[in-house]
Amino acid sequence: MTALLALEDITVRFGGVTALDSVALTVHEGQICALIGPNGAGKTTAFNTISRLVRPVSGSITFAGGDLLRRHAADLGKLGIARTFQNLALWPGMTVLENVMVGRHARGRTGLAGSLLGWPAAREDRELRARAYAMLDYFGITDVAHRDCTGLPFGTLKRVELARALIGDPRLLLLDEPAGGLTHGDVRELGEILLRLRDEHGITLLLVEHHMQFVMGISDSVVALDFGRNLVSGTPAELRDSPLLIEAYLGTPV
Numbered sequence: 128m129t130a131l132l133a134l135e136d137i138t139v140r141f142g143g144v145t146a147l148d149s150v151a152l153t154v155h156e157g158q159i160c161a162l163i164g165p166n167g168a169g170k171t172t173a174f175n176t177i178s179r180l181v182r183p184v185s186g187s188i189t190f191a192g193g194d195l196l197r198r199h200a201a202d203l204g205k206l207g208i209a210r211t212f213q214n215l216a217l218w219p220g221m222t223v224l225e226n227v228m229v230g231r232h233a234r235g236r237t238g239l240a241g242s243l244l245g246w247p248a249a250r251e252d253r254e255l256r257a258r259a260y261a262m263l264d265y266f267g268i269t270d271v272a273h274r275d276c277t278g279l280p281f282g283t284l285k286r287v288e289l290a291r292a293l294i295g296d297p298r299l300l301l302l303d304e305p306a307g308g309l310t311h312g313d314v315r316e317l318g319e320i321l322l323r324l325r326d327e328h329g330i331t332l333l334l335v336e337h338h339m340q341f342v343m344g345i346s347d348s349v350v351a352l353d354f355g356r357n358l359v360s361g362t363p364a365e366l367r368d369s370p371l372l373i374e375a376y377l378g379t380p381v
């Protein structure tokens with residue numbers, strides 16, 4: 128198994144709060160890895176550190192053999208890393224199609240100068256539109272392509288966010304609480320989609336998730352944090368009855 132993403136000894140501090148304390152995490156190519164842990168465990172901080180939104184005070188992050196900490200957040204799309212957010216980060220006032228197209232801009236070839244000159248931009252825009260439609264088709268939401276995102280059902284917006292992340296052809300997709308707020312049926316469908324992304328498209332996934340049944344059903348490996356530290360890690364079968372994990376979620380039995 129090849130490690131696509133590896134965090135070693137990552138420590139993050141916010142003033143006096145140590146949000147991550149020497150955290151290690153390895154995500155293997157072609158696998159689904161889940162990052163779990165109770166509230167405040169450091170999951171979002173770990174995601175934000177990988178996304179280069181938060182700077183660790185020490186440690187290393189390797190992506191596809193390169194030093195990720197030397198790269199800027201704006202480079203992640205080009206490197207092949209995409210993410211979704213816990214509280215959907217879609218643009219109100221833009222249509223579903225436009226929101227999805229935004230996800231590919233980091234990979235556009237024309238660039239600002241080309242766009243200003245106007246030459247290959249029109250062709251690129253047509254191609255981008257076609258790709259965005261194809262993504263909407265993949266998620267079964269072409270009927271809302273020209274609707275403003277505002278007011279659409281939450282399950283639809285989650286699909287739009289996924290489509291936007293995937294249009295950049297990521298190698299690694301980071302999903303922050305993808306099942307949060309979804310109905311039972313939507314969660315089941317999401318699980319099928321994520322497995323298809325792994326199996327049919329070879330995408331590696333790292334997700335932060337509280338929905339334990341969902342996590343245990345689709346993940347190849349699970350890493351649990353507690354109080355900013357590595358608690359346990361292993362396969363879902365190995366962790367299902369972990370006393371450490373049960374204690375972290377439920378508190379010390381009296």
Ligand SMILES: Nc1ncnc2c1ncn2[C@@H]1O[C@H](COP(=O)(O)OP(=O)(O)OP(=O)(O)O)[C@@H](O)[C@H]1O
Nearest residue numbers: 141144145146164165166167168169170171172173
């Ligand atoms: N910007 C910040 N400033 C100060 N403290 C922060 C900041 N962000 C996170 N923290 C603290 O760092 C710790 C880890 O928080 P984090 O949000 O990463 O946990 P989490 O596991 O994602 O929690 P949840 O499941 O509730 O989203 C917490 O103690 C939190 O209060």
